[in-house]
Amino acid sequence: MTTKNTVKNYDFIDTMRFIAMIGIVMEHSSPFLGLKLNTLHEQIIQTVSLQFIKFGTIVFFILAGFLIGDKFNQYTTKQYLGRRLNTTFKPWIFWVTIFMVLFYIDQGVRYLKHSDALGFTHPLEYIFDRIHFIIVQTSFWFIINFMLCITILLVFRKYMYNLMFGAILGLLSLFYSVNLYYDWIPTGHTTALLGFVFYLWLGVILHKYFDQYNEWITKQPFWLLFGATLITFIISCAETINLIHLGSNDSGNTLRFSNIIFSLVSFLVLYKYCNFEAIEKLKPRSMTFGIHLLHHILIIIFLPMILRPLKIVYANESVWNLFFLQFAIFILIYASTYTIVYYIGRSKKWKWTVGQ
Template sequence: MTTSKITKNYDFIDTMRFIAMIGIVMEHSSPFLGLKLITLHDQIIQTVSLQFIKFGTIVFFILAGFLIGDKFNEYTTKQYLGRRLHTTFRPWIFWVSVLIVLFYIDQSVRYFKGSEVLGFSHPLEYILNRLHFIIVETSFWFIINFMICISILLVFRKYMYNIAFGAILSVLSLFYSVNLYFHWLPTGHTTALVGFVFYLWLGVILHKYFAEFQNWVNKQSFLLISLTLLLTFVISCVETINLIQLGSNDSGNTLRFSNIIFSLVSFVFLYKYCNFSLIEKLKPRSMTFGIHLLHHILIIIFLPMILGPLHIVYATQSVWNLFFLQFAVFALIYAATYALVYYIGKSKKWKWTVGQ
């Protein structure tokens, strides 16, 4: 495979990451997220609304693995990790710090209004609680997990192209799929520290055999890929409903086996049919990381300031109101985040904070 051929196809990475990020922001801002709905009808609407955007995380890991495969010949393991820490972890620390400051501003307002607040009465307990919340329950988990996954992959670098190594990683991922039913470990996908290494490895393998992948995809018809995507989507919804009926607290887990397959088929579909030139005008390469870092801050801190005065309480809304709210809230959060990242990126002093 020639260098020019690989470079030409880097456009698909930017486009797919941008689309995947749209799905991730919509999921995180969805009013359905975390709600316990009672009737089967409502559960179906909730499941469908969340499932069609559930491919983003696995797609992100595959694309990151593809880029790792590209850089293997340019950097040593130490150089690569050092570069990642500088370009990825430093902005992460900055925005985590910003979020902590915002939490303390909120605590201060409550305190001066006369409320008893944990941030002042038990500051160490509060800061540890907030750090746990940020790392485990928000989108900031991704960078920590991502760095752990990269480190694991690079530690076993000499086995990188070994199929047996990939098989072991796939078993580790599937363990979390089975764990949803047996609860041997906490089920949250944010705590699945080794569950996503396989998808990084898959991206590395994709880079090595990219010409073969292209040839295979080009032979597949739109009808076949679309029907497979629809089938895996339906199966993913069925598994989610089944987990809800079983009383699972994590029925929409990313590492459900059905969602893994759905995400892989989504990857093929996005690669072949969603390389839109319009997306390139939105500068996906320079915007996506910043959107990832900032969007959950807006959801956690600023969205309640908008919904409160409007007296919008998700738990009291009908399922169809929630359905339409999902798209309205997403549009608001995404547009605001995009604007913030865009203007921060124009600052020579601060553009590093959004990965530019």
Template sequence: MDIELKKEETPLKKNFDFVDTIRCISMIGIVFEHSASMWGIKYASQNDTWIQISTMQFWKFATIAFFLIAGFLINYKFTEYTPIQYLKRRFRNTIKPWLFWIAVLVILNLIHGAIIYLKGGKDLFGGNISAYFIEEFRYILFESSFWFILNFLICISILLVFKKYIYKLWFGLFWAIVSLIYSLNLYHEWFVTHHSAALFGFVFFLWLGVYLNRYYDRVMHIIYKVKWSWVLIINILFFLLSCAEVMYLMHHGSKDEYNTLRVSNILYSLSMFVLLLKMGSVKFIDKRLKPRTSTFGIYLIHQVLIIRLLPEIFKWNDWNTTTFTVIGNISYSIMRFLIVYSLSFILTRMILKTKQGWIVGG
């Protein structure tokens, strides 16, 4: 058994260098999306609206790509560990750091509220301490990016429970249909369209990553045979289709027009993933940005910086995004992204050098 495992581990290190590149690019997209200042802003000009949508849509492949690459990586873990062993490892490497940074954000919010109160502002707890903390945890768990860690773990647990069916096509088809139900819900609103309601919407992409790992050689043989020109054309077409769907949903009063599980965005995300697979490993990214050890820490820290640091740097009266031009908002979004990503990366690297590296998954 040990010999078999060693044989499986060797190709992972030799042939799958692209994993770190995709992981890093996906995280850049996720941080930019969360740092952007253009959410909910309405422009009178149709051209400005198209520029706004194009900017936001460009990175919308990142979340699905991240689930795909996560599924690709956990395939071997499913064969090496029992479900209980795997979940124990996940608790140590994922849940504990996740809970730590949630606690950090709650404490920082509490300090911020106390400062406002001492300056003569509103009552810190609004007269109800328990209601205050319930709302704090509700917001962090379901409204912020911390939700996707919980969602990710739920998706993994589902695959573990149905482990014996994981390589069955009908199993993947079932979860693809579940994802499409969320896509259709954007038009019919059978239930809430918020991302926290998409509890099972990302299981399919995790499964697809596992399936891709199993048939990696066959898939890459097909991808390498496809010309770059066709890959780029298909990506451009799906990108334009995604932008058009955002515009359509926007004009029809949708409250979640940029939802990741739009049909057009699923197609765009999958085509972008193919492009990234064909591109392969980027040595600069792997060596300088060290995504293998830094990605999880960046994800955990970036939301804390967005919620607590950025408002202190960019005071609202001086940085009113509703008065900016679309180009001004794009520039502002890039500035916010550079601050958040750079600080998240630096803090993660610094923490990893200490004995407390576990708080960023080290």
């Protein structure tokens, strides 16, 4: 494969990240997320609604690893981490600060209305609680985990292409899969600090053997890839429902073994069939990081302001109402986030805050 073709093929990264981000935003804005439903019928609809979009995080890590492999010989470890801190961590700090300010504005309104306002009555407890919430329970966890994973890879960069090193990272990821059944440590995927390094490493390996990968993937028939996607999707749903019945508090965890396989198969399908030219018109390269940073702020702070007057309480809605609400809310959140990021990106002064 010529250099020209290889560079052209790298366009798949922007498209796949954009599609993966759609799945992530839909999951985070879904009314099914974290909801405890009682009947098997309800649990199946909830599980199916969340599972078909559950590939995003692992796909993101693989693509990020691919880019690391692309830059591997251009930067030293210190240079690469410094560059990442400047382009990734600075915007993250900015929006975490905005998130905190918005929480305190809400507390100020509550205080003036003589309602409960922990931000004023218990300020230290409140600020630590909110910081923990933002970093651990929202999409902002990704950047912390991402930077840790990059650091681990680069610290061990002399073993980067060692298959034994990859096997160790794979076992660390599988530990979190098994832990879902035994609760040795907290199960949340946002606290799985070592669970995603393997997928970053997998992306690095993909970059090294990209020509061979292209040769292999072009030979795979449509029926095989989509059949594998359907089978792994069904198995992932079955494992989720099984975990629900076992009493798991994290039945939809990203690092379920079945979801890992589903995500890897989804990566193959997205790569081969979803490089749509129309997506390029939406400027995925410049928009995706900003959407990642802002969407959860809109979900946590502003979405309740819309749902409250409409008297929409997820726990009181039927399962089919929740199903349709998932798509309506996603469209609202995604369109709003995209618009905000787009206009911030047009400002020379503030575009750095959305990674532009």
